[in-house]
Amino acid sequence: MQDLDELLNIDKNSIWHPYSAMSSDLPVYHVASAAGVRLKLSNGQELIDGMSSWWSVIHGYNHAKMNLALEQQLKDMAHVMFGGLTHTPAIKLTEQLIAITPDSLDAIFYSDSGSVAVEVAMKMAIQYWHAKGDAKRQRFISLRSGYHGDTLGAMSVCDPETGMHSLFSGVLPEQIFIQQPQCRFGEPCTANDISELKKALIEHGEDCAALIMEPIVQGAGGMWFYSADYVKQARKLCDEHNVLLIFDEIATGFGRTGKLFACEHAAVVPDIMCIGKALTGGYLSLAATITTKDIHVTIDSGDPGVFMHGPTFMANPLACSAALTSIRLLLDSNWQENINRIQQSLEEGLAPCRQLAQVNDVRILGGIGVVELKVPVDMKTIVPQFVEAGVWLRPFGKLIYVMPPYIICREDLDKLSKAIVTIVSGIQI
Numbered sequence: 001m002q003d004l005d006e007l008l009n010i011d012k013n014s015i016w017h018p019y020s021a022m023s024s025d026l027p028v029y030h031v032a033s034a035a036g037v038r039l040k041l042s043n044g045q046e047l048i049d050g051m052s053s054w055w056s057v058i059h060g061y062n063h064a065k066m067n068l069a070l071e072q073q074l075k076d077m078a079h080v081m082f083g084g085l086t087h088t089p090a091i092k093l094t095e096q097l098i099a100i101t102p103d104s105l106d107a108i109f110y111s112d113s114g115s116v117a118v119e120v121a122m123k124m125a126i127q128y129w130h131a132k133g134d135a136k137r138q139r140f141i142s143l144r145s146g147y148h149g150d151t152l153g154a155m156s157v158c159d160p161e162t163g164m165h166s167l168f169s170g171v172l173p174e175q176i177f178i179q180q181p182q183c184r185f186g187e188p189c190t191a192n193d194i195s196e197l198k199k200a201l202i203e204h205g206e207d208c209a210a211l212i213m214e215p216i217v218q219g220a221g222g223m224w225f226y227s228a229d230y231v232k233q234a235r236k237l238c239d240e241h242n243v244l245l246i247f248d249e250i251a252t253g254f255g256r257t258g259k260l261f262a263c264e265h266a267a268v269v270p271d272i273m274c275i276g277k278a279l280t281g282g283y284l285s286l287a288a289t290i291t292t293k294d295i296h297v298t299i300d301s302g303d304p305g306v307f308m309h310g311p312t313f314m315a316n317p318l319a320c321s322a323a324l325t326s327i328r329l330l331l332d333s334n335w336q337e338n339i340n341r342i343q344q345s346l347e348e349g350l351a352p353c354r355q356l357a358q359v360n361d362v363r364i365l366g367g368i369g370v371v372e373l374k375v376p377v378d379m380k381t382i383v384p385q386f387v388e389a390g391v392w393l394r395p396f397g398k399l400i401y402v403m404p405p406y407i408i409c410r411e412d413l414d415k416l417s418k419a420i421v422t423i424v425s426g427i428q429i
């Protein structure tokens with residue numbers, strides 16, 4: 001076998017990593033294996049995973065029951081096309097998802113990544129209005145600091161600045177952006193918070209297919225937790241203006257915020273909901289767009305009489321059985337207790353950050369902890385410091401955040417918090 005340096009050299013010369021330059025001198029760490037909440041690097045070092053591999057690995061790595069389910073599914077089939085064929089893993093998963101998502105959501109479109117689930121949601125909204133004879137409704141209202149994925153359609157509803165819309169201005173559809181809600185989670189929202197949405201709906205409502213938002217928690221666009229009140233008002237206003245409401249629960253779904261889905265904090269049901277990330281417990285790439293009977297029946301009744309999307313790996317059987325097993329594991333576990341435990345421990349562990357001159361804000365909700373700094377971190381120095389401290393974190397901009405696997409123990413949580421407090425207090429400002 002090639003030695004590690006040789007492998008890393010190939011990586012450095014020929015592979016892109018997320019949002020990176022190939023010529024970058026930022027380190028990438030070679031993972032040999034992972035188990036529970038630990039990543040084992042090839043140099044022998046073990047890191048406590050604070051990221052759940054971007055929200056997804058909620059039960060930890062190398063989980064015996066997950067592994068077994070996949071081994072069993074492999075014996076039947078790894079994959080089969082979904083055009084004209086079907087299989088039990090997809091049907092069982094559908095039954096399970098319909099049971100746990102809000103009541104009126106009962107039709108599912110499977111795709112292979114969150115970004116595509118968002119594309120599908122946007123196309124559903126457009127086809128819906130087309131079928132209703134209101135084909136001019138093709139635009140979307142979106143919140144600033146939102147993140148919905150990296151494909152062109154999804155990008156068009158991401159924050160225009162962090163999403164670098166200027167660079168893609170010729171190809172991205174121009175959507176309508178409103179200020180992110182200023183009202184914090186747990187607080188009421190003011191007339192001011194909601195006024196931009198009202199204005200956007202009055203001015204552009206008739207051309208809009210839908211409002212798309214991440215309910216309660218804005219993820220990669222800013223790690224911001226906002227008032228359930230805003231979500232309620234958004235539903236009301238969308239109804240008044242006949243605009244569909246899309247919830248992107250790709251990051252928030254499956255318990256992360258303390259509810260199975262974040263929209264439950266507001267008791268609001270969207271017309272279309274996107275899920276992904278933790279759907280398979282981080283085992284395989286799978287996402288889904290879930291909608292109401294009204295929407296799928298209307299789309300079917302319109303021209304061309306079908307919904308215009310169909311990925312090659314749609315409802316991949318291995319991914320569906322991973323998802324089904326992961327959801328059963330979640331429902332059979334004390335996930336709410338685990339999330340409460342993580343929340344409490346992060347509250348205590350990150351509290352010292354509130355006193356630090358380097359820190360602007362500390363916010364914690366469910367299994368998510370965020371330390372917002374006054375200045376952007378230097379990735380080149382801070383990531384190696386975390387690695388040195390035995391934890392895996394990947395900050396961006398001014399944000400250092402943790403969202404560990406739900407199974408993490410108190411001791412490991414304390415180590416994560418301590419590493420953050422120590423390293424943040426050492427940042428020069």
Ligand SMILES: *Cc1c(COP(=O)(O)O)cnc(C)c1O
Binds near residue numbers: 114150219
């Ligand atoms: C990660 C994410 C996406 C994109 O999902 P991918 O699987 O990376 O394409 C979309 N929306 C939200 C809220 C996300 O967190």
